Each structure stands twice: as structure tokens, then as C-alpha cells.
Amino acid sequence: MNRNRRRRNEDDNGWAEWGGYFEAKKSKLQEQFRETAATEVEKISDIFKGVAIIVNGLTNPSAEELKKLMAEHGGVFHIYQHSSTTHIVASNLPNVKISKLGSVPIVKPSWITDSITLGKLLDYRRYLLYTNQSTSQPKLDFPVVNRTAKTASDPDFLGEFYNNSRLHLIATLGAEFKQLVAELRDRPERHFPGREKLLEIPTRLNCFVPAPVIMHIDMDCFFVSVGLRTRPELRGQPVAVTHARRAQINANKEREEAVTMNLDRQPEMIEVQMIDGKSSMSEVASCSYEARKCGVKNGMFLGAAAKLCPDIKTIPYDFEGYKEVSMTLYKTIASYTLDIEAVSCDEMYVDITEIFRIFNLSVEDWARHIRAEIMSVTGCPCSTGFGANRLQARLATKKAKPAGSYYLRPDDVEAYMAEIALADLPGVGRATLQKLKGLGLETCGDVQVASLSVLQRELGSKAGETLLEQARGVDKKPLNFHHERKSVSAEINYGIRFKSLDECHNFLESLSNEVWNRLDEVKMRARCVSLKLMVRAADAPVETAKFLGHGICDSFSKSTTTNYVITDPKSIYKEAKSLYEKLHVDFAELRGMGIQLTKLEKIAPINPTLNKFLQKTPTKREQIPVVAVPKPTVTSSKPIPKEKSTRGRPKGGKKAPTSSKNSLSNFFKSKKENAKLQHKQVEIDFEVLKELPQDIRDEVIREYNLDVDLAKPKPQPAAEDKILVPTETKKRSHFEGLQWCQLRPILYAWMKSEKEPANVDVEMLGEHFKQLALDRQIDMLKIAFNFLHRTFGQLDCRWHRAYHAIVDLTQQGMLARYGSMLFVNKDFDCCFC
DNA sequence: ATCCTCCCCTAC
DNA sequence: TAAGGTAGGGGAGGAT
Structure with a gap:
């Protein structure tokens, strides 16, 4: 990355290479194993005679290990794709890259490990990473037995899961944008080409905007909007992004039973109550405003959503599209200012005070301009909210949505706040809302006149205090432009059904590798390892209602502070394994596992x-x-x-x-x-x-x-x-x-x-x-x-x-x-x- | 009094 | 079938 960055184009504020950011990440991997000295290996077999692979992206076993395996078993390992390359090995490869890879088959790493295990070259077609399940993927001419990594017992599971997880994408993209904003701000130069466009807006007299002004910008139903760019015919209709295509699945007696049993246990889950054994339990990642009108919400099961909104149309995920659009969004804003606090891939706070000071614009002029620009460069609508602090800006956005803008003026704050429902305050979730209901409080107006001590007794001293402030529209937390990581973790609470202790250990090892790679990626080291386990609750049915879900669980965690700085994935695995033993949990009861690293230190000297x-x-x-x-x-x-x-x-x-x-x-x-x-x-x-x-x-x-x-x-x-x-x-x-x-x-x-x-x-x-x-x-x-x-x-x-x-x-x-x-x-x- | 560990809660 | 991640804030309660 650093080397690339030095080559940057002076005129674009570093953006040309930001576009190549994900590209750069991948080539770095290649560099890493190119630097690995060729180890002398003993030839074991000739299984892979005539096979020449390249490895693309993260795999398990790692590229380095595959290189060794190929050498041991008569195959060839290429660092770059070559005309003689016969196979590409990958665990997860973005769709968009596939077309560039031509006709060389892309196979899962288990093709290699399984072949070695069985001592003969297996038919790679059973290990193809891609099948023709989506139009954006290449059509294959031969019949494919799709061997999907269904559970964590499969060595390819980790990559395949992350490749399909929306929550993983949201979390990692958010972190990456935080880091990128910090890196951009670290550069000495400030160049804002976007500002020239502001000169074209006719300036008006008397458009004084009292400082400070914070803008909150949020894409409207992000995943749906990205998906609708190529599906204009669905605009104006109730649309949901889900993995499942249909709200009904084939009836299955066992599952109906499992669903019923779980319903008995979770009466508070309203959406669960609306489903039966035939309903899809695929989650709605994002839904259009038309669907929301019927009561559909993000996170709901598709089956439940379809009960509320029988016309709902489903569209598939487009992870590359989300990355591309969020990149463009950030790029656009950063061409005006770097006073950005990244919140997630589709949302940020921007301190806009300076822009107003320099350009004598009204909030409305600016909002119209920036929203139009975002619409034109991304093809997706967004909403903007303005206020004197992040809370006010955010609540303004709420009012602005969809596809609008709102400025909460300082003079209006008091009256505006009184009407706000407590549920709309950031930080007030399910549990807090329940407690407040118990106190008979429903709106910020109610809280404004409540006593601090009562709130603190119910919510804790800190939360009580902030709630009282929030209810009055006060938010003392300044925008944070320089984000520093305090922890790095990897966690999977899906598809965990171990049949042996070995499988469990192998998975723990994969997780250790994964979390190590992430730590290394942010150039940090750690001194504390925590293991988190989700374990089937004692009285919960063994079969979960949701296919391979975690069901009703108890969770346990244990940590160890090491007396050394962790400098390799093996140490993480060693510590995690020993923590696992200390927790005394039967591998068969596990439903989720996670490793978290804390007590982080920067890898490079600061001075x-x-x-x-x-x-x-x-x-x-x-x-x-x-x-x-x-x-x-x-x-x-x-x-x-x-x-x-x-x-x-x-x-x-x-x-x-x-x-x-x-x-x-x-x-x-x-x-x-x-x-x-x-x-x-x-x-x-x-x-x-x-x-x-x-x-x-x-x-x-x-x-x-x-x-x-x-x-x-x-x-x-x-x-x-x-x-x-x-x-x-x-x-x-x-x-x-x-x-x-x-x-x-x-x-x-x-x-x-x-x-x-x-x-x-x-x-x-x-x-x-x-x-x-x-x-x-x-x-x-x-x-x-x-x-x-x-x-x-x-x-x-x-x-x-x-x-x-x-x-x-x-x-x-x-x-x-x-x-x-x-x-x-x-x-x-x-x-x- | 203060720190540490193991939670819970929240947000996207 | 389905892909229920991740990071940070904070509190209870025990250890020092």
C-alpha cells in the first residue's frame, strides 16, 4: 500500500489509487509469499503432475502451504497467472474479478487437500468455486456437482461464509473506511477539487449559518438502491435483498417441528411468530421504502416479510456493487473536505462548518448540490441531515428520509426534541427501550422532565446521564476523524455443528489464522486473546429453527493476557485452544465461536x-x-x-x-x-x-x-x-x-x-x-x-x-x-x- | 479506590 | 434450507 501511495497522482487527492485499494490488498498477499524463501521439500508423490496453480486471495491452507503441498506432490506453483497455469485456487473471489480470469477453472483449496488425502488427483469439477447460480457469474458448460462448504467442519467454510455474510461486509467495510479517512488525513497535502463546483452556485446574501454545522449523510436502503441500479423495472415496488429467492420453502416435517419448538421459547420474537415450517428464514438485509410501508424491516425473515407484504420482490446480494458505491460516496465527500467521521459503508458524519464559512452557502444549497452529485456518481439516492452536533444531524436525517434533506436549526432544537420517540435515539435499543417503558417514558419530552437519579438507577450512571443530555439535543462527543483500533476479532455463529474434537480444533485454527491476518493487516500486535463460545442452551432443542443457525444459546467467554507479544497465528491458536479447554464445553454443543485480540500495540515505531x-x-x-x-x-x-x-x-x-x-x-x-x-x-x-x-x-x-x-x-x-x-x-x-x-x-x-x-x-x-x-x-x-x-x-x-x-x-x-x-x-x- | 474479567448492549 | 459480524461503551463484581 505504502509503495503504491507514493506513486499517487498529485491531482486527484490520492483517489486514483484509492480506487485500486482492494486491488492493492490482493497484490500485497502475492508479495508476501513471493518473499518466502523456497523451502526444500521432499517429493512425496506425483499426484499433481501437469497441474500448475496460482492462489488468489486468502485460502486455507494458506498460499504458502499450498505451494509446499504442490512441490511435495509433483505440481507447479505460479505466483502470477501464466499461459501454462491450469487452475486458480481460491476460497472466495469477488464476482467482478471472475471475468478477468478468463477460462482457467477456479477451484477450492480442498481439491488439493482432498486429492492428497485420497492419494489421487480428483476431478476438479466437483470443487469449482462457482456454479451458475447467478447471472453475473460465468456459465459453465459441464454439469457441476456443487460441493458447498455447509458447516464449519469443512475447511473451506470460513472463506465461503465470509464471502456471503452481509454483516461481515458491513463491519469490515466500515472499519476500512475509518482507516482510510485517517490515512488520507495523515497526508500533508490538502486538495479539494470538488470545491470548485461550489463557486458555480449563486451566492446569496444573508445565508449565515451558525457554526458549527455537522452533516450526517446516509444512503437510502443502501443494498436495495445498489441492486435497483440495474433493475429499474423494480423501482417503486416492495423489494428486499435476501439470499433466498422465494418466501416459501419445501415443507419438511422435522423443520416444522423445530420451528414450533423454538417459537415456544422465543415468544418475544414477533417476526418469528409469523412464520411456520414453510417460511424462509433467510434474513432481509435491506428493504425498499415501499416494503417498509407494509411493516417490513431490515433483519426480518423473508417468510415473515412476505406475510406482511405478499408482493415483495427479492433481489440477490451484490457485494462488489456495495463496495464500489461506498467507495464512490467517500470519494465524493472527500473531494470537499476530510473532516469526515466514517460510520459505515453508507453513512458518515461530516463537519461542514468550514465549507459554509468559505463559500457563503445556505444549508439547502449545499444539500441540494451534494445530494445531486452523489445521485449522479453512484446512481443511488441519499438523505442528509444537518445540526449543531452529531445527534441533531442524525435526527435530522431521520426526518429527511427517504431521499431528502433537513436542517434542524438551533432555535428549533428544544421543541423538535420533545416530540422524538426514545426509540429513535442512538444508543437506545431493545433492552433500554424496555426499561424506559417500565418507567413510563416514551418520548424525549418525557425524559426531559425525568430525574437524573431515576434514569441512572435504571440504566447505569453513564447511560442515564447521556440519555438526559440526548433528550435535550445535547451531544458532547466531538467527531472523531482519527480512529484507532482497540480490538480485532473474528467470530462465526452460523454453521457450527462439529462431529469431532478434531473438526473443532481445525476450525479454531482457521479462526486463529483469520484473526491474525486481520491484525497483521492493520499493522498491529496483541497481548490478550479472548475466546467466545455460543453453546446450545440446556433446554433448547438440538435442531434449530433456522437452517444451521445458532438457535437459543448461552454464551461464554474467557481471556488470557499473555506475557509475550503475539507475533504469529500459532500462538493465537495455542492460547485459544487452552482457553477452550478451560471452558469445558462439549464440542457437539457448540453453536458459535469467536476469537478476539485486545491490548493492541502498533507494530511500527512512532518516532x-x-x-x-x-x-x-x-x-x-x-x-x-x-x-x-x-x-x-x-x-x-x-x-x-x-x-x-x-x-x-x-x-x-x-x-x-x-x-x-x-x-x-x-x-x-x-x-x-x-x-x-x-x-x-x-x-x-x-x-x-x-x-x-x-x-x-x-x-x-x-x-x-x-x-x-x-x-x-x-x-x-x-x-x-x-x-x-x-x-x-x-x-x-x-x-x-x-x-x-x-x-x-x-x-x-x-x-x-x-x-x-x-x-x-x-x-x-x-x-x-x-x-x-x-x-x-x-x-x-x-x-x-x-x-x-x-x-x-x-x-x-x-x-x-x-x-x-x-x-x-x-x-x-x-x-x-x-x-x-x-x-x-x-x-x-x-x-x- | 482502582483495575481486570466477563458479560450485556448497541450500531451498522 | 442459509451465510446470525464486528467494534466499542459500559457495568457488576471480584481481586488487589
Whole structure:
């Protein structure tokens, strides 16, 4: 991506390449495995003689593994498609790409694994990824036995499911647009070609718009509108986007029973009550306003929707179309401003204040202009709402829909709000609404006069407070243009019916790979893995009403904070598997599984100077001070001090391990040897020495013939030095297995990394930071290690580079003077200076 | 008092 | 048949 971006066209604000965004993602995958060194493999068979594959997109097994399998079994692996390529292997390939791939058959990866399992080349036609189920897909000339990955027991399931999941698409597209807005804003240049068009709008006098103005823009029934672009004959009719084509399915006794049994259990699900054993339980992803008039809602089962609206027409999904239209939408808005908070693929907030300030437009002029432009470039209608904050803008959109615009003027807010139904407030969902009903509250007007304490008692302190504010049209949350990820997860609660523990483990492994790929994609690393399970409720029927749905479930989750930074999918799988064992759930009862990663860290150093330095190959000079210290054998290491570390200790009443002593002792031995080697004098920091356990300290003093009188303290250290050394009141156990380090330079480096060095008052920041640490009662050592870890942890532990980066900064006058420093990583590699 | 874990809720 | 994902806010209750 980065490389592509540098090539960008200066005139288009980066858009030319944004169009190629998804393209770029795919080619990156290719780069990844091209870089993988060819591994020498032992030939096992000749199953794939004459077969030459390329891999397109994510697969399971991965491209790398397929490459190895092909080599082992006499096949050929191409990185790019070639005239001699015989098959394309893919788990999910957007329809739009198929036409470009020509006549080479596209097969599922299980063709390869199954062939190997059975020891012979199977007929690939049974493994074709595409069948002629949709007009946009290529027609196939031969009969196809469509082997669909129905349940999670199938290795192709994950990709196939995500390829067809609307919710997955919505979630991932939303996240991608958030990230893209952030990236665009990070570019130094600002270029808004769209604004020129505004000059053509005749300016009027007296169209003062009080600042700030927030615009909320939302496509009207997005999926339907995209689908109707090519189906004009359905305009004005009740239309729904669903997987199913018909609202009735063939009668099936078992299913009728299952439906009835589930109905008994879920009387609150109104739409479920409207269905019977013959109704389709395919969900309506989006429905037209004509369908909504009959009471049809998004998320409803098609069977239920058809009961309300017998004329309803169904149209299939068009995932590529959604991507394309949302891209165009964002592109259009961003040609006017980058003050955008992406909400989802079809919705965003835009701070429009600046545009009004510059162009002297009325809200109506602007709305008419932008809505017309969006209509013309996407072929889809949208609605816009304007207000002084995001809440007002959003409620205005509600009134504007469909295909309209509304400005909620500051003077009208109070009266307007009183009429708003509580259900229309963002954040008020099913559960909250029920609670409020219990209090006899239905409109914002009711809430306006309710007491805060009552609301808080019912909804919790935070939600109570926000609700009261919302009811008055107040929204203090500013738009967030720079979104930072706090978690990455992958979850599937459909098609989970394991027949063996192996199947369950395999699926968990696929999920681990998936979630790892997503983490890597956003260039982050994690330190916490959570596993979420959906388990059939004890009294729920084994057969669910919805085909392969999760039915009525209990959900459980468990997490583990690792004492290392996760740097591969195998670690995720290992942790997830162990969490699964701890939850004691029978694989046969599972109905859903998910893995979530939290405690995320950015993969790259933030400081550009440090970054640049770290990329350099170290010179000989730079390598000298690195001292390797043998790993302590007594205990496992903990890279970042954790209050809970003592809890994780062996419970058998063992004494706390003495790793600290051992490694310190070792450390000084190595230090001495190293000094001899270099014929250099050894410097030992007084404060470090003071903190050593008595016996080691004595040893060090003896070893080095030090002239130190610990009883007579050395000159009073500067104020900030005092806090650098953990005091005796701090529990030593926090730092078991860790070494001391001089903190000031590190903290300065940290602070510098977030603000550019120029014009930063180091002393002031130091004070500020100290206060922060004291206020929050965080150990300075913990902060320092967090920093070190976050910045350098993934760089193959090149601590010497970290050190020299800091020295470098110091020499440039960018850091304060530093004293002796000791850096330690989780493997007890040390560098000292 | 504050943090952490395991939930629940909400939005698209 | 059908494709019930994902991220963030926040609260209860236990641990420290």
C-alpha cells in the first residue's frame, strides 16, 4: 500500500489509487509469499503432475502451504497467472474479478487437500468455486456437482461464509473506511477539487449559518438502491435483498417441528411468530421504502416479510456493487473536505462548518448540490441531515428520509426534541427501550422532565446521564476523524455443528489464522486473546429453527493476557485452544465461536527519527555494547511488570523465584567479560547498585574493587532521578524477572515520539509525565517497559539499535543528557551503557 | 479506590 | 434450507 501511495497522482487527492485499494490488498498477499524463501521439500508423490496453480486471495491452507503441498506432490506453483497455469485456487473471489480470469477453472483449496488425502488427483469439477447460480457469474458448460462448504467442519467454510455474510461486509467495510479517512488525513497535502463546483452556485446574501454545522449523510436502503441500479423495472415496488429467492420453502416435517419448538421459547420474537415450517428464514438485509410501508424491516425473515407484504420482490446480494458505491460516496465527500467521521459503508458524519464559512452557502444549497452529485456518481439516492452536533444531524436525517434533506436549526432544537420517540435515539435499543417503558417514558419530552437519579438507577450512571443530555439535543462527543483500533476479532455463529474434537480444533485454527491476518493487516500486535463460545442452551432443542443457525444459546467467554507479544497465528491458536479447554464445553454443543485480540500495540515505531535509525544496518561500532545474558533457568520471564504477576505463580506454595538475582549476577559477569574484551572501563550506576540485593551488591563491589560507601549517599540526585528508582515501598514482586532501567531518557524518548522534537519543553513534559504517573499510580518502570515493548518489541529484539537511536537523538540535542542505562527484553538479552 | 474479567448492549 | 459480524461503551463484581 505504502509503495503504491507514493506513486499517487498529485491531482486527484490520492483517489486514483484509492480506487485500486482492494486491488492493492490482493497484490500485497502475492508479495508476501513471493518473499518466502523456497523451502526444500521432499517429493512425496506425483499426484499433481501437469497441474500448475496460482492462489488468489486468502485460502486455507494458506498460499504458502499450498505451494509446499504442490512441490511435495509433483505440481507447479505460479505466483502470477501464466499461459501454462491450469487452475486458480481460491476460497472466495469477488464476482467482478471472475471475468478477468478468463477460462482457467477456479477451484477450492480442498481439491488439493482432498486429492492428497485420497492419494489421487480428483476431478476438479466437483470443487469449482462457482456454479451458475447467478447471472453475473460465468456459465459453465459441464454439469457441476456443487460441493458447498455447509458447516464449519469443512475447511473451506470460513472463506465461503465470509464471502456471503452481509454483516461481515458491513463491519469490515466500515472499519476500512475509518482507516482510510485517517490515512488520507495523515497526508500533508490538502486538495479539494470538488470545491470548485461550489463557486458555480449563486451566492446569496444573508445565508449565515451558525457554526458549527455537522452533516450526517446516509444512503437510502443502501443494498436495495445498489441492486435497483440495474433493475429499474423494480423501482417503486416492495423489494428486499435476501439470499433466498422465494418466501416459501419445501415443507419438511422435522423443520416444522423445530420451528414450533423454538417459537415456544422465543415468544418475544414477533417476526418469528409469523412464520411456520414453510417460511424462509433467510434474513432481509435491506428493504425498499415501499416494503417498509407494509411493516417490513431490515433483519426480518423473508417468510415473515412476505406475510406482511405478499408482493415483495427479492433481489440477490451484490457485494462488489456495495463496495464500489461506498467507495464512490467517500470519494465524493472527500473531494470537499476530510473532516469526515466514517460510520459505515453508507453513512458518515461530516463537519461542514468550514465549507459554509468559505463559500457563503445556505444549508439547502449545499444539500441540494451534494445530494445531486452523489445521485449522479453512484446512481443511488441519499438523505442528509444537518445540526449543531452529531445527534441533531442524525435526527435530522431521520426526518429527511427517504431521499431528502433537513436542517434542524438551533432555535428549533428544544421543541423538535420533545416530540422524538426514545426509540429513535442512538444508543437506545431493545433492552433500554424496555426499561424506559417500565418507567413510563416514551418520548424525549418525557425524559426531559425525568430525574437524573431515576434514569441512572435504571440504566447505569453513564447511560442515564447521556440519555438526559440526548433528550435535550445535547451531544458532547466531538467527531472523531482519527480512529484507532482497540480490538480485532473474528467470530462465526452460523454453521457450527462439529462431529469431532478434531473438526473443532481445525476450525479454531482457521479462526486463529483469520484473526491474525486481520491484525497483521492493520499493522498491529496483541497481548490478550479472548475466546467466545455460543453453546446450545440446556433446554433448547438440538435442531434449530433456522437452517444451521445458532438457535437459543448461552454464551461464554474467557481471556488470557499473555506475557509475550503475539507475533504469529500459532500462538493465537495455542492460547485459544487452552482457553477452550478451560471452558469445558462439549464440542457437539457448540453453536458459535469467536476469537478476539485486545491490548493492541502498533507494530511500527512512532518516532520517525527512531524509525529511520532502526532501519539502518548497525555498524560495527553500534554492535559493541550488546551483552548477551544467559536466560535464567528458574522462572519464566515477564516482559512487562504486571500487578497480577504474583497471582500467576505456581500455587504449590513455592517461594518466589529468584530470577532477578540470578540474571543480575550473570549480567554483571558478562559485563565484566565484555569490558575485558574491549579493554574498557566499566561504569556502574550508583542507583542501580544501591538497589541490588545485599549479597550481589557485595559481590559486585568486590569484583570491581569499587570504592563505594553506600551508607554515605552520593550527592542528592535531581528531583526526577528520585522517582526513577522504585522505592522500597513498592512491592519487589512487581518486577520479579526484570531488571532496572534508567527511565528519564526513555520517557523523554517516548514523549518526543508523540510530539515532534522542535519546540518541546523537555523539562516541562517530564514534570507533566511524572504527575500523570503519580495520579494514575502507575509504576514508572511499567510505563517505560510498555514503551520499550511497544516500540521495539517486534524488531527482533534489537535493543542495541534502540539504545543507539536514543544516543543519536541525544547527540542531536533532542534528548536530555542520559545516565547509565540498562535495557532488558523478555528473553533477558541486555544492553548496558 | 482502582483495575481486570466477563458479560450485556448497541450500531451498522 | 442459509451465510446470525464486528467494534466499542459500559457495568457488576471480584481481586488487589
